[in-house]
Amino acid sequence: MSTMIALSALTPDYVETTKPGSILSSIDVDSVTEAELKENGFRSTRRTKLVCTIGPATCGFEQLEGLAVGGMNVARINMCHGTREWHKGVIDKVRRLNEEKGYAVAIMMDTEGSEIHMGDLGGASSAKAEDGEVWTFSVRAYDDTLRPERCITVNYDGFAEDVKVGDELLVDGGMVRFEVIEKIGPDVKCLCTDPGLLLPRANLTFWRDGSLVRERNAMLPTISSKDWLDIDFGIAEGVDFIAVSFVKSAEVINHLKSYIKARSRDGDIAVISKIESIDSLKNLEEIILASDGAMVARGDLGAQIPLEQVPLAQQKIVEVCRQLNKPVIVASQLLESMIEYPTPTRAEVADVSEAVRQQADALMLSGESAMGQFPDKALTVLRSVSLRIEKWWREEKRHEVIDLPDIASSFSDSISEEICNSAAKMANNLEVDALFVYTKNGHMASLLSRGRPDCPIFAFTTDTLVRRRLNLQWGLIPFRLDFSDDMETNLNKTFSLLKARGMIKSGDLVIAVSDMLQSIQVMNVP
Incomplete structure (x- = not known):
């Protein structure tokens, strides 16, 4: 198998692949992303993803739409609260929002775990x-x-x-x-x-x-009997992520993934490990390696380790997740004061800024969006701080590249990894406007995200489920698009569709990769 790097300052032959009346229905992208690209350009798109916990303050369709417009990428339902019927209502509304408005809001279900807690x-x-x-x-x-x-x-x-x-x-x-x-x-x-x-x-x-x-x-299982019933509910409803509380070892994650695979229609629900205990930290690398992502649950973690160690633990978890190519969410008390007040404390803004500087994939609102008085304002703060710190980072750390360890388990994966690492470095050095990746399972898109390039990553996939899952990962703008194994045809079609919507323009410099063809292509939009 050979790896080809095709460099071209010229453009491929431009072919109109869709009829004018079918352009808008041929590619799925949410209206907020489309508007941001049109108004602010490639460089000003937000890279850090935002997760909102849904509760009484945000469970209505209008409130959910307001969060989606405000930048929510993932809606989290917490099985510690509410009934399964209530959570099903939220899931149905998010699905309706995606279908009617073109969003790709993913759904994350958070298990209660076997923690000791108070009653109601x-x-x-x-x-x-x-x-x-x-x-x-x-x-x-x-x-x-x-x-x-x-x-x-x-x-x-x-x-x-x-x-x-x-x-x-x-x-x-x-x-x-x-x-x-x-x-x-x-x-x-x-x-x-x-x-x-x-x-x-x-x-x-x-x-x-x-x-x-x-x-x-010692005698409490990581997954309780109630959790298993909730997991069955999540599988039946087809949630995108299941977050597991108080994970102690990789064995629990492996067992859960086998359980899901045997019962899920798609067998493709991602498992997120919540790192919130001393046991989690002791077995951090093996847990993250077994998982599809991790959450830094700082509230419960801070109850098990000295408070002054929490920032270091957060940084370590974020670093390990990036090295192993797993998305990581920083959670708990990011804007706690905004449960009651319309503006955050300066310390909270500094806390959010640090998580963005560490280049965590996502930030999460808990009580702020579930029961707070100002959920939309809290989300606006996360979005505006993320945008500002990301802009500063690109200006101050321009072209900075971190050497990442090899994680491939096969020769084919090694090629994909090398291609994506090279594409991310080339994107910085050539100051391209965007990276295009055509991916059926999302793997190459995640490898590009791992490189944290300066430009946004347009991830095109044929699978709606993959599109939603990619919405958790740093820097990815996921699109649903039918494409073939022929890269030239795919590029021509993509250029046609995106130009028709005003999302790209002639002359934009693009690097394209694909998991169907081992190559890197550099070109200007015709």
Whole structure:
């Protein structure tokens, strides 16, 4: 097999491949991307992808459309909250949005995991714990009307046995803190030492002598019985990603992927590992290698390691994911203050900026978009900060190339990897306007994304599912397009369609690669 590099300052023969009346229906691209390209040009398109958690504040069709217009690439549903029927309603609305408006918003389902967490607070949206108050944490199953005052149910039957008097109990990673003062059967009496707001189903951890008590997790499976039912639901609904909470080893991921393959019609739901525990960090590389992507779940991670170590852990996870060519999402408390306020703190903006500078594939809103008062404004902040920092990065670090390790497992994959690495470097050196990649399974598009070139990457695929999955990866603008194995025909058709929509113009410099033909082609748009 030979690898060909075809360089041409001239253009191939220009062939009109579609009738005028069929141009608009021959290629699928969302209206926001189209408008950005027309108004701002190639260099100003956003590279960092945005994930929004959908909740009561954003579950209507109009609200979802507003998020899509604002730049949402992936809609996340969190199985910790709501019923499966409610989540199905959200999925149906996102699908309708994609079908009617041409978007490629992917759907990510997040499992609850076997973490220890609080109950639903008797239907209340929140409860305030004040300094010096005594609260009871119990494994009893209370009827909401009979629940004692200041009593919180816990989902873990062994909670009262595992905890000891003097332990420190952290709610939601330390947002509220208690000291265990007494144990009475299944009830644990706790004194509030750091007041704060208690939210339904908040995560619980406890510390003893300054160290996290980890034994409580030893008997808890990564995927609970409820999670398996939720996973069956996700498979039946055809979600694009399943994010698994509290992953401890690659074995769990491999088992889940086999389970999905045996039950899914397409067998192609991507599995995202949430890195949020000490065990996850210990087995980081093997977990990411087995997964289709990772999420830096900083909230729960910060409850298991010292807070000052979280930024270093984030950077490490992002680096490993890029080396292994796996998309990575930075999540948790990016714009936490915007749950209540219309503007972020300066520290939050700096936090978002750092994640963009690290070139994470995606940033995620949690409570900000699920239950916050200003979900659209929070998304606007993520988008505007991403655009500004990306622009600065291109100006300051222009043509910077990071040597990445070889990850290919076969000779054919090695060729694809070398072609994509070379294409990304050439794109920077020649200052091309865009990279075109024709891909049936998305692999070569992801390899180009891994190189983080200065220009945007137009990823053309025949598969709608692949198009949605590519919408999570840095720098990719996914299109659905029917194409053949003949590159010249594909390029002529693409130029015709995109020029008709005003997305490219004559004279633009383009590099094209394909997973059907091992070559790099450089040309000007006719």
